[in-house]
Amino acid sequence: MDPFFKQPSLVDWLTGAFTHHPLLRKSTTTADLAEIFADGAAWQNMDPKQVIYTVEVLDTSAAEGALFTGVTHLNPGKVGDEFFMTRGHYHARREQGEVYFGLRGKGLLLLQNEEGGATLETVSPGSVHIIPGFTAHRLINTGADILSALAVWPAIAGHDYAALGQGFSLRVKEIDHQVKVIRYD
Numbered sequence: 242m243d244p245f246f247k248q249p250s251l252v253d254w255l256t257g258a259f260t261h262h263p264l265l266r267k268s269t270t271t272a273d274l275a276e277i278f279a280d281g282a283a284w285q286n287m288d289p290k291q292v293i294y295t296v297e298v299l300d301t302s303a304a305e306g307a308l309f310t311g312v313t314h315l316n317p318g319k320v321g322d323e324f325f326m327t328r329g330h331y332h333a334r335r336e337q338g339e340v341y342f343g344l345r346g347k348g349l350l351l352l353q354n355e356e357g358g359a360t361l362e363t364v365s366p367g368s369v370h371i372i373p374g375f376t377a378h379r380l381i382n383t384g385a386d387i388l389s390a391l392a393v394w395p396a397i398a399g400h401d402y403a404a405l406g407q408g409f410s411l412r413v414k415e416i417d418h419q420v421k422v423i424r425y426d
């Protein structure tokens with residue numbers, strides 16, 4: 242092969258599957274998500290080993306200025322009447338933003354600022370989501386299939402899972418076969 246050419250990573254836009262690059266992979270199970278869902282009894286009755294979501298991240302430089310690229314695959318399902326979702330986080334470096342791109346499935350991106358103001362964006366194949374700094378973010382799968390989204394974020398951003406305190410102020414549930422958003426103050 243010509244020495245000037247370097248094999249790039251490939252992502253399958255239809256599934257979010259990466260090839261041609263070392264990957265870091267982390268699965269999050271029901272057991273990992275204690276206290277995240279509103280219905281603690283329903284959570285307790287689930288298989289603790291059930292995978293709720295898997296994140297694959299290209300194993301690239303973590304130097305200041307570098308960007309990480311990863312795909313989240315969030316399974317369909319509910320805990321009680323609440324749709325499966327990611328834990329959600331602020332970035333440890335609060336001012337650092339991120340971009341999400343919807344690849345497959347159907348869901349919502351919940352954004353919440355430090356004043357508690359929350360918004361929801363519809364995630365679908367091709368959707369682009371600009372997450373500003375100082376904004377906590379969580380994916381929610383409201384569909385019947387896997388929700389996959391590609392994300393690009395600064396390597397120095399880090400994750401702060403503890404700072405949400407009371408959690409997000411919105412919950413998304415299925416009530417009477419409809420997607421309902423419930424506000425908790």
Ligand code: PAN
Pocket residue numbers: 269296311313327328329330339378379380392394400
């Ligand atoms: C994403 C998230 C991924 C999993 O890569 O880390 O969707 O969500 P939790 O980290 O909240 O479990 C991202 O936002 N990175 O910054």
Ligand code: ZN
Pocket residue numbers: 330332339378394
């Ligand atoms: Zn993030």
